[in-house]
Amino acid sequence: MMSTGMNDGQTRDAESICPYCGVGCRLWAESVYNQIIRVKGVADAPANLGGICAKGATLPQVINTPDRLTQPQIRVSRTGDFRPVTWKVALDHAVGRFQAIIDEHGPDSVAFYGSGQLDSEAVYVVGKLFKGSIGTNNTDSNSRLCMAAAVAGYRSSLGADGPPPCYADIDYADCITVWGSNMAEAHPVTFDRVKARRKADPTVELIVIDPRRTLTADHATLHVPVAPGGDIPLMNAVGRLLLENDSIDHRYVASHTAGFDEYFHFLTQENFDAMVAASGVPESMIRDLAARIGRSKTWLTFYCMGLNQSTVGMWKNNSLINLHLLTGQIGKPGAGPFSLTGQPNAMGGREGGLLAHQLPGYRFTDDPKHRGEVEAYWNRSEGTISTIPGLTAVEMFRALESGRLKAIWIAATNPAVSMPDLHMIRRALANAELVIAQDAYHPTETTRLADILFPVAQWSEKQGTSTSSERLVSRSDPILNPPGAALPDWQIITKFAQTMGYEGFDFKSAEEVWDEFIPLTKGRPCDMAGITSERLKAVRHLRWPCPTVDHPGTERLYIDGKFATPDGRARFLPRPHREPRETVDHEFPLVLTTGRLYAHWHTLTRTGKSPKLVQREPGAFVEVHPDDAAAHGLVAGQLAELASRRGTLRLPVRLNPGLSRGLVFVPFHWGDQHGEQTAANYLTISAIGRIAKQPEFKYCAVRLAPAPDAVKPEPVYARTTRRDKPIRPNVVETRSSKTTS
Ligand SMILES: Nc1nc2c(c(=O)[nH]1)N[C@H]1C(S)=C(S)[C@@H](COP(=O)(O)OP(=O)(O)OC[C@H]3O[C@@H](n4cnc5c(=O)[nH]c(N)nc54)[C@H](O)[C@@H]3O)O[C@H]1N2
Ligand SMILES: Nc1nc2c(c(=O)[nH]1)N[C@H]1C(S)=C(S)[C@@H](COP(=O)(O)OP(=O)(O)OC[C@H]3O[C@@H](n4cnc5c(=O)[nH]c(N)nc54)[C@H](O)[C@@H]3O)O[C@H]1N2
Ligand code: SF4
Ligand SMILES: [Mo]
Numbered sequence: 001m002m003s004t005g006m007n008d009g010q011t012r013d014a015e016s017i018c019p020y021c022g023v024g025c026r027l028w029a030e031s032v033y034n035q036i037i038r039v040k041g042v043a044d045a046p047a048n049l050g051g052i053c054a055k056g057a058t059l060p061q062v063i064n065t066p067d068r069l070t071q072p073q074i075r076v077s078r079t080g081d082f083r084p085v086t087w088k089v090a091l092d093h094a095v096g097r098f099q100a101i102i103d104e105h106g107p108d109s110v111a112f113y114g115s116g117q118l119d120s121e122a123v124y125v126v127g128k129l130f131k132g133s134i135g136t137n138n139t140d141s142n143s144r145l146c147m148a149a150a151v152a153g154y155r156s157s158l159g160a161d162g163p164p165p166c167y168a169d170i171d172y173a174d175c176i177t178v179w180g181s182n183m184a185e186a187h188p189v190t191f192d193r194v195k196a197r198r199k200a201d202p203t204v205e206l207i208v209i210d211p212r213r214t215l216t217a218d219h220a221t222l223h224v225p226v227a228p229g230g231d232i233p234l235m236n237a238v239g240r241l242l243l244e245n246d247s248i249d250h251r252y253v254a255s256h257t258a259g260f261d262e263y264f265h266f267l268t269q270e271n272f273d274a275m276v277a278a279s280g281v282p283e284s285m286i287r288d289l290a291a292r293i294g295r296s297k298t299w300l301t302f303y304c305m306g307l308n309q310s311t312v313g314m315w316k317n318n319s320l321i322n323l324h325l326l327t328g329q330i331g332k333p334g335a336g337p338f339s340l341t342g343q344p345n346a347m348g349g350r351e352g353g354l355l356a357h358q359l360p361g362y363r364f365t366d367d368p369k370h371r372g373e374v375e376a377y378w379n380r381s382e383g384t385i386s387t388i389p390g391l392t393a394v395e396m397f398r399a400l401e402s403g404r405l406k407a408i409w410i411a412a413t414n415p416a417v418s419m420p421d422l423h424m425i426r427r428a429l430a431n432a433e434l435v436i437a438q439d440a441y442h443p444t445e446t447t448r449l450a451d452i453l454f455p456v457a458q459w460s461e462k463q464g465t466s467t468s469s470e471r472l473v474s475r476s477d478p479i480l481n482p483p484g485a486a487l488p489d490w491q492i493i494t495k496f497a498q499t500m501g502y503e504g505f506d507f508k509s510a511e512e513v514w515d516e517f518i519p520l521t522k523g524r525p526c527d528m529a530g531i532t533s534e535r536l537k538a539v540r541h542l543r544w545p546c547p548t549v550d551h552p553g554t555e556r557l558y559i560d561g562k563f564a565t566p567d568g569r570a571r572f573l574p575r576p577h578r579e580p581r582e583t584v585d586h587e588f589p590l591v592l593t594t595g596r597l598y599a600h601w602h603t604l605t606r607t608g609k610s611p612k613l614v615q616r617e618p619g620a621f622v623e624v625h626p627d628d629a630a631a632h633g634l635v636a637g638q639l640a641e642l643a644s645r646r647g648t649l650r651l652p653v654r655l656n657p658g659l660s661r662g663l664v665f666v667p668f669h670w671g672d673q674h675g676e677q678t679a680a681n682y683l684t685i686s687a688i689g690r691i692a693k694q695p696e697f698k699y700c701a702v703r704l705a706p707a708p709d710a711v712k713p714e715p716v717y718a719r720t721t722r723r724d725k726p727i728r729p730n731v732v733e734t735r736s737s738k739t740t741s
Pocket of ligand 2: 115117118142143145146147305309342343411412413414415417418419420438439440441444456457458459489594595596601602603604605606668680681684697
C-alpha cells in the first residue's frame with residue numbers, strides 16, 4: 001500500500017492539482033494534525049501562475065466533514081439500513097453478486113459508470129478489469145455528458161482527439177472568441193489570464209457567443225446573443241462571409257486540408273437568409289463578427305458545454321473547426337480551436353480509454369488491430385476484448401430500466417443529480433439488481449439508492465496523475481491520511497479484480513500503475529511514454545506528446561500542418577442546421593437551458609459544505625427575462641412552477657435582462673438532498689446525439705407559471721423486472737462492524 005504517512009506527525013505540506021475544474025491549478029496545501037489549514041496557488045505553475053479561485057481556496061472546509069464515508073457498507077434490501085463491514089466482507093459480497101450476475105446473464109449485464117474526476121491510475125485499472133478481464137466494453141463516464149462531442153469533433157476533423165493549443169496561446173492571440181462557454185464562472189483562473197491579456201493590450205478582441213449575457217460576456221468587445229441551438233447556422237454564415245470577403249488562407253487550405261470544394265459548394269448553395277434567421281443573430285452583427293475574425297492575425301477560440309451538450313454537439317465542433325481551417329488559424333502560437341475540459345482529469349479518462357468505445361492510448365474497441373495490441377500488452381488471449389459496443393452513459397441507465405443491464409458500479413459521479421431526465425434515472429436505479437457506489441461521502445443522492453458503498457480517499461489523501469485541458473500531465477501528492485478504511489479508487493478496483501481472481505492487478509503503488517499504462521501510449525497521438533513516474537516526481541508536469549524520457553513535451557499540436565488523419569490533412573466537414581430534439585410549442589413555449597455558477601461544483605457534495613460558498617449561492621432558482629416574467633404574472637423572488645414533459649420544479653424567480661427572450665436558465669447544482677423539486681434534471685431530456693451520444697442539457701421545452709401552494713407528491717420508483725436470484729444473506733451476516741482490513 002502506498003505511504004500516506006505524515007512527516008513529523010503534526011505538519012505536512014504538499015503540492016497537488018485542484019480536484020475541481022479542468023484548468024488544472026497547481027495548489028500548495030499546508031496541514032497540521034491531519035487537517036488542511038491553507039491552500040494557495042503555486043506561482044510557477046503553467047496553468048495558474050499562482051492564481052486560485054474561491055472553490056480551490058475553500059477546499060479545507062469540505063474534506064473532513066461528518067458525512068465522510070469511512071467504512072465499506074452493505075445492505076440486504078433497498079429499504080433496509082446500511083451496515084459497516086470490513087473491506088474483505090464488502091469485496092467478497094460485491095464480487096459474489098457481480099460474478100453471479102455475469103454467470104447467469106453474461107459479461108454485458110454489468111457496467112462501470114465513472115467520471116472525469118477519477119485519476120488516470122483508476123481509469124487504467126477499470127479498463128483492464130472490465131474490457132481486458134471481464135470482457136465487456138460497458139465502461140463509460142460522465143465525460144459522455146461533457147466532452148464526448150469534443151472528442152468526436154476533434155477526431156473526425158483532425159484525425160485524433162486532443163486540444164491543439166495551450167493556455168500560453170492567450171498571450172499571442174489578437175482575437176479570442178469564447179463560444180458556448182462561461183469561462184468567468186467555470187474556468188475562472190484561465191479567464192483571469194484572458195482579462196490580463198486584454199488589459200495589457202486593449203486592442204485584443206474578446207468575442208462572446210452565448211444566448212445569455214453572462215459574467216464572461218460582461219468583459220466582451222462583442223457579445224453575440226446566438227439563439228439556443230443556433231450555432232451551426234451562425235458558424236456557416238460566418239464561413240460564407242469569410243469566403244465572400246476572401247478572408248481565407250488559401251495556402252493553408254491547399255497544403256493541409258481536404259474537402260474544401262465540398263465545403264465551398266455547401267456554403268455557397270445554402271440559403272444565407274435562412275442561416276441568419278436560424279442563428280437568431282441580426283445580419284449586421286454576423287457581418288461584424290466575420291470581419292473581426294477575418295482581420296485577426298491570431299485567432300483563438302475557447303468552447304465548452306454551449307457547443308458540446310447538444311444532440312448535434314459533434315457537428316457544432318466540426319463547424320467551428322471548419323472556420324479555423326479556412327483561416328489557417330490552427331497549429332501556430334495564439335491560434336486554434338480550444339475545447340476547455342470540464343473536470344480535472346476528463347483528459348486522462350480519454351487517454352486511458354474510459355469511454356465505452358475507447359481503449360488506452362486513443363485506441364478504439366471497434367478496431368481489431370487496437371484490440372489485439374491491448375490484449376497482447378495485457379497478456380490476455382485473443383478475443384478477450386469484446387467486439388460488442390459498450391453502453392454509453394444514458395444508454396446504461398436506459399438498459400437498467402429495461403432490465404437488459406443488471407448491475408452498475410458507479411464511481412466519482414452522482415448520476416441521481418447530474419443525469420438527464422432524473423425520473424427515468426431513478427426508475428433505472430430502482431430496477432437494478434445491484435448498485436455499487438464508490439464515493440467520498442454518504443449520503444449523496446446516489447449512495448442513498450445503492451446496495452454497496454465503497455469509501456474512497458479523495459483529493460489530498462492519495463497520490464495520482466491527471467491531465468488538464470492543455471494536455472499537461474501532472475502529479476498530485478498526498479497531504480492527509482485518508483479517514484477510516486477509505487482507499488484510493490485504483491486500489492479498490494485492483495482489490496476487486498484480485499478478488500475476482502484476475503491476474504495483472506498486483507500493483508504496489510500508483511506509480512506502478514502509471515508506469516504500466518504509459519507504454520501503451522507509445523507512438524499514439526497522446527504519446528506519454530516519456531512521462532515516467534520518476535520524471536513526474538522530479539519535474540511535476542509535462543505536456544504530451546512526450547515520446548521519450550529526454551523529450552521536453554509539446555506546447556501545441558499540428559505546428560507542422562500534419563494532422564492525425566491517414567493522409568495528414570485536416571477535414572472540412574460541411575454540417576447543415578438541425579433543430580434540437582424537443583422544440584417549443586403552445587403547451588411548452590419556453591426553452592430551458594441549464595449550467596453552472598461560479599461558487600458551486602456540480603452536485604454540491606463538496607462546495608455545498610463550504611459556508612463561504614453557500615453564503616454566496618444559497619439555493620436553486622430559475623432565471624427569467626423580466627418581460628417573460630411579467631407575461632407569466634411573476635415578480636422577482638416569487639415561487640414559480642417550471643414544468644417540462646418529464647417533470648415539475650418549484651423555484652424562486654430571479655430576473656435577468658441579459659437572457660434572450662423565451663429562454664429560462666436553471667443551475668443544475670441542487671439535487672434532492674437540498675430540497676424537493678429543485679433539481680434541473682427532472683426537466684431535461686435524455687435524447688442523445690447519434691455518434692457522440694451526448695445528451696441535450698442545453699435545450700428542452702418548458703412552461704412557467706406562478707406556483708400553486710400544494711406540493712406534488714413524490715412518485716414511487718418500484719422494481720419492475722424480476723429479481724432473478726435472492727440476495728445471499730450469509731455473506732453479510734457474519735462480520736463485526738468495527739474491524740477494517
Ligand atoms: N464553478 C464551476 N466551474 C466548473 C464546473 C462547476 O460545476 N462549477 N464544472 C466544470 C465542468 S465539468 C464543465 S463541463 C465546465 C462547463 O463550463 P461551461 O460550458 O462554461 O458552463 P455551462 O454553464 O454549462 O455552459 C456554458 C454556457 O453555454 C451557454 N449556452 C447554452 N446554450 C447555448 C447554445 O446553444 N449556444 C451557445 N453558443 N451557448 C450556449 C450557456 O448560456 C452558458 O453560459 O465547467 C467546469 N467548471
Ligand atoms: N442539467 C445539466 N446537467 C448536467 C450538466 C449541465 O450542464 N446541465 N453538466 C454535465 C457535466 S458536463 C458533468 S461533468 C456532470 C457532473 O456531474 P457529477 O459527476 O455527477 O457531479 P459531481 O458532484 O462532481 O460528482 C462527483 C462525485 O464523486 C465524489 N467524489 C469526490 N472525490 C472523489 C474521489 O476521489 N473518488 C470517488 N470515487 N468519488 C469522489 C463526490 O462526492 C461526488 O459524489 O454533470 C452533468 N449534468
Ligand atoms: S480555477 Fe478551477 S482548477 Fe483553479 S482553483 Fe478554481 S476550480 Fe480549481
Ligand atoms: Mo463536465
